[in-house]
Every structure is written in structure tokens, then in C-alpha cells.
Amino acid sequence: MKKTISIGKTEILQLYKAINSKTHKGIQGHALLIGGSYGKMGSICLSSKAALHSGCGLVTAFVPKCGYTIIQTSIPEVMVLTDGNQKYLTAIAFDLKPQAIGIGPGLSQETKTQKAIGQFLKDNKTPLVVDADALNILAKNPTWLALLPPKTILTPHQKELERLIGKWYSDAEKLQMTIDYSIKHNVIVVMKGAPTIIIDGETIYQNTTGNAALATAGTGDVLTGIITGLLAQSYSPIDAATIGVYLHGLTADLALPETGYQSFIASDCIRYLGKAYLSFQNS
Numbered sequence: 001m002k003k004t005i006s007i008g009k010t011e012i013l014q015l016y017k018a019i020n021s022k023t024h025k026g027i028q029g030h031a032l033l034i035g036g037s038y039g040k041m042g043s044i045c046l047s048s049k050a051a052l053h054s055g056c057g058l059v060t061a062f063v064p065k066c067g068y069t070i071i072q073t074s075i076p077e078v079m080v081l082t083d084g085n086q087k088y089l090t091a092i093a094f095d096l097k098p099q100a101i102g103i104g105p106g107l108s109q110e111t112k113t114q115k116a117i118g119q120f121l122k123d124n125k126t127p128l129v130v131d132a133d134a135l136n137i138l139a140k141n142p143t144w145l146a147l148l149p150p151k152t153i154l155t156p157h158q159k160e161l162e163r164l165i166g167k168w169y170s171d172a173e174k175l176q177m178t179i180d181y182s183i184k185h186n187v188i189v190v191m192k193g194a195p196t197i198i199i200d201g202e203t204i205y206q207n208t209t210g211n212a213a214l215a216t217a218g219t220g221d222v223l224t225g226i227i228t229g230l231l232a233q234s235y236s237p238i239d240a241a242t243i244g245v246y247l248h249g250l251t252a253d254l255a256l257p258e259t260g261y262q263s264f265i266a267s268d269c270i271r272y273l274g275k276a277y278l279s280f281q282n283s
Contacts, residue, residue: 002179004204009279012246015239016280019055028057029232032098033225034120035105035132036063037113038087041070043106043132043221046266048078050225051102053273054244056232060096064088089113092120100127100240102228104134105221114141121147127231128152131224132160139163145185151200151237155190155224175204188241190227192220196245200238207242210249213256218266223248226273250276 031051036044048061060079065086083089090112165181168174182199191197198205227244251272
């Protein structure tokens, strides 16, 4: 039986965990972001920086070689591991144990990248957020859905969702198809839109923050970073998804009086995350 929950400040404050004054980076979670390709390194930069600003103690980016200098220069707080290939990922191997992994931003769908994703999914047991081209690769290889850890978070926009679940002819049909997909594959689906809706089986969470300023390139990459960062901080998958979506929308609401709709960009999401968190503490 379907159940719809409106996600507002009251609901989020019940989930939010204040930072312990005696914490340190080693216990604030380590997030790994996997993605990037030649010409699309901005995506993984946005995701990695957002994970840091979500409160994560450590963030590592796994990228092709062309991304090494870009990330080390633009986000010095983020550690970097590289694939052997220059322009896109061909193998995903790392000697660390992150608490959460986000995969997909800027990834590309090269044949060798798809094979690397398949092998990664066979090996991986870490809580996972899947976005962008990693979603498109899953859509091309649907049997790989069985390899996902339980309650993996998928964050598709409308076209990515269609590739995953098939074409729909009404909003009601889209919702039911997504619910069925979530149940069948034991995944949480963050349906990005206005409003963003989170589906966990037959439970539907409707977000109450956000505005049209978010309709700009890169905001989805930021959302992936925020959710991955929260997941690494030991939030459950559904709590990470709901808090992440709420915070993401709230940054646009807070920024709007200063930026307006047209000049807001994805980096502003990250810039206003601090004010979004402060609104929790002030409550």
C-alpha cells in the first residue's frame, strides 16, 4: 500500500545528527567519488567538493589521468587516484575502504568504461550512489542491477529514468513504474524534478525545498556528492537521500534573493550548503 510523506524541516530535523564537538576527520566518514572523462571533469569536481561540504571527513576522487591536475589544483582538500588511461576510465581499482561510493558524474559510456563498471559492481559491497552515465550503463546492462548493494541510491533525471524503467504516458504511470522498479531491484530512486520525489518501495517522500534556479548544469552532480557524503557519515540510505535532497533544494531557496533564478549555478549549491546546515542548528 502506497504511503506518501512530505519532507519538510520538521521531518529533516528528526533525522539530522549534530556534529560531536570532539569528532575528527577519521570518524567523519570517507567518501569515494568515481567518474570524470576528458572534457567532463567539472562533474566529478562538483561532486567531490559537495561531499566535502556535506560534512564528510575525507573525500577521494577516482578519475582518468587527465583529471589529476584539475582536481588537485581546483580542490586541494580532495585526494586523487587515477586510472591508467588518459581520457576515460578503463579499470576501477583502489586500496582504501570508503564508507560510501558515488559513481557516474562525467563518466562517459566508452566500451572499456562499461566493462570497468561491470567488474566494479561484481566486487563492490560498499553503500553506493549511482548517477549520470553510470545509470545509462546500468540501463544498457540491466542484469547488473542484481549486483547492486541493497538500498543503492539511484539519482536519475527524467531521461535517465526513462532509460531505466521504460516509457510512460502519465505521471501516475511513471510513479507506479518507478515504485515497481524500486521493489524489484531493492533500490531507492531519487526522481529529480519539480518537486524531487524519493521512492523507497511503496513509500514516497516528496521534497518541499528547491526552485527553478536548480535547472542548470551540474546541480545533479552536486546532489550526488551531498548524498554520498551523508551516506559516508553513517546515515542510512533513505535518510541520506531525503536529507541530501532537502539540503540541495534549500541551498537554492537561500540563494535566490541574492542570485535570482538566471544567474544561479551549481557551484552556488555548494556555496550555500553552510547556510543550509546553519538553519538546522538555529532550529
